[in-house]
Amino acid sequence: MASTAYDRHLEGLAAPHGGHHPSLQHQFDSLEQQKESSTLGMWMFLITEIMFFGGLFTAYVIYRSTLHGVFAEASHELNVTLGALNTAVLIGSSLTMALAIRAAQVNRQKLILLFLVLTILLGTTFLGVKTIEYRDKFHHHLVPGPHFAPAEAALQQVADKAQIFFSLYFIMTGIHALHMIIGIGVLLWLLVLSWKGRFDSTYYNPLECAGLYWHFVDIVWIFLFPLLYLIGAHTH
């Protein structure tokens, strides 16, 4: 991911390798090798991300199997409509992200900018909706910790078990939201680079790597939404 920022420093240094693409870094022989390397690096990074979220999903699976009824009951407190809306927003942002890469491949500079802006807007929308949901949880005393006091009678009886569900809810969606914020930061930076005309059909690897990351964050949500919002659906 950082392989992209390095290139500007090396424009001056690239002279000994004469006539090479300005974005080619000195340790690589060709743009193709550079592209393959950074893409592989991004995939490796995503593997670490899978293991990172994997730890959380493991905790979820363990507690879901031991506290099945409590989780289903607690799940009712989440707002399925907002969750579904956010799912649609995020899938939409993955589409615009893919279109931004496509625009670079066909040398449509203005379209790159447009689709990046759309992706950023959709990402921000997601975070906005998430903020509303979090606020509701605070109002309803559903934030785990000393002030955890669910109104629902069924949850009051099993408050210590229910707080595990909400702990996992806040940690999983919170870490997911943090990934969204980082992703939006990366996209803003790529927006500046695109504005300067850095990307075209010969060099768009940073966009592609950012896209891989963005899609990954999207996929995490695709798992979070049913596991957190929908597991109680059949009981009511």
Next chain:
Amino acid sequence: MNTSATAESVVAGPETGYERPNYLNAEYGISSWLLTRDHKRIAILYLVSVSIFFAIGSLFAMLIRLELLTPEGDLMQPDTYNRVFTMHGVVMVFLFLIPSIPAVLGNFLVPIMIGARDLAFPRINLASWYIYNLGGLFVLYAMVNGGVDTGWTFYTPYSTSYSNTHVIATGLGVFIIGFSSIFTGLNFVVTIHRMRAPGMTWFRLPLFIWSHYATSLIILLGTPVIAITILLVAVEKAFRLGIFDPKLGGDPVLFQHLFWFYSHPAVYIMILPSMGVISELIAAFSRKKVFGYKVVAFASIAIAVLGFLVWGHHMFVTGQSIYAATVFSVISMLVAIPSAVKVFNWTATLYEGSISYQTPMLYALGFIGLFTLGGLTGTMVATLGIDVHLHDTYFIVAHFHYVMVGGTIMGYLGGLHYWWPKMTGRLYPAFLSRLSALLVFVGFNLTFFPQFILGYLGMPRRYWAYPEEFQVFNVLSTAGASILGVGFILPLCYFIWSMRYGKKSGDNPWGAIGLEWDTPSPPPTENFYTVPVVTHGPYEYNPEEVHERTSHPEARVG
């Protein structure tokens, strides 16, 4: 200190009066080091940082050994003792053993050994050093403010609900350090996959590279899991959640599963790079191809894979299902197979080799001895019935010090002695270095072998006082630790000395084979003047060629 050494050598190169351009004299000044993207300079930066943290960790080890010199708890309060052994563990595991060989020797050698100009992501490489130090600062902050008393394992619910020490700061430190190992591992995997020189096929890679590849896979798959685990501990403690606290409905055993899922493979993060070093040393100093090269290479991968399937052997007495424990026990014993393959193949490599007992070779032979003992006691404690007796005793302490410390330190020091002439272009005193290798080996055994007996007799770990009948073994152990200390201080002194006053080593003082020996010492910034083309395997030793290769014959005498 490095810059001053180079400055001197530029002025007064004895042979030619002129120093070839290399990575040390390419640029001068503190910012040329702190902003460098050269993997060799970053390796030197890591060498400095890692050495500092090793010194801090050793200081705590010294305090532990002093307290245990007498049966009474007379040197410090029990609370203080808890903090001392915790800080010893945290600093040594996360700030020394895990980064030592990959971040110092691996960083320096991986690109050179495969014929690349640098790692794939030089900026990420530099970032990893800063992140490492940032994490180290968090740990230091916790340390000067009173430390942590949970043990390096942070077991819940003690760490989250009861301990009032700096669990969160230390945990965040460990979390941050994790990123630095991930960056290093990621860089290695991509570099080894994509940047090998023409002709450098997978089975022409030195075994050092194979073991670093296996290590990197463990780092990539394991480290994120400890990251999320420690994060959960910090969040649980900070916001009083109950994920792991049984009083609030949580499950403390889940913490242990998640913790050991990383922390057992972490042992292989420490030992695999060391095994890579040993393969290089054994081949170079017995002038033979490593016996069964491919098997040794795949043994590294096998250890990495099996290492992920054995974490439950830390939890035999935790209350996991007996069926799970049985399976974990069997798989733990399977790890002995690839480990033994390596030991046997090194031994077979020695057979009928022309062995020279240079300092690095002494460390390599020492490694084989210590690792064999550590590994065999490992199969002992992998056995369910024996582990119930030995769990949480000094037997375990001795076992993991033999594997982790005996293994890693012997490889690290052996590797440093082997590649020091490549890194600095200088030789160190032969006699002193051999003496220190001997001191380390003798001191190590004297420190930790009595602990096997102590543990078997039933002395529990993590106690600050003990019954009088255990004293004789504890005195032996403390005496050994003092010898070990001298064995560590000596190399520090003569390495620093050699940077200024050491004899010039020439490009290939050992007459060894490998791309790193085909380039000048110290190497130029881009590692090679021309891109090397590889036409043969890594250890094609034949006697006449070796003689020609030796650039500095007197280095091999005596």
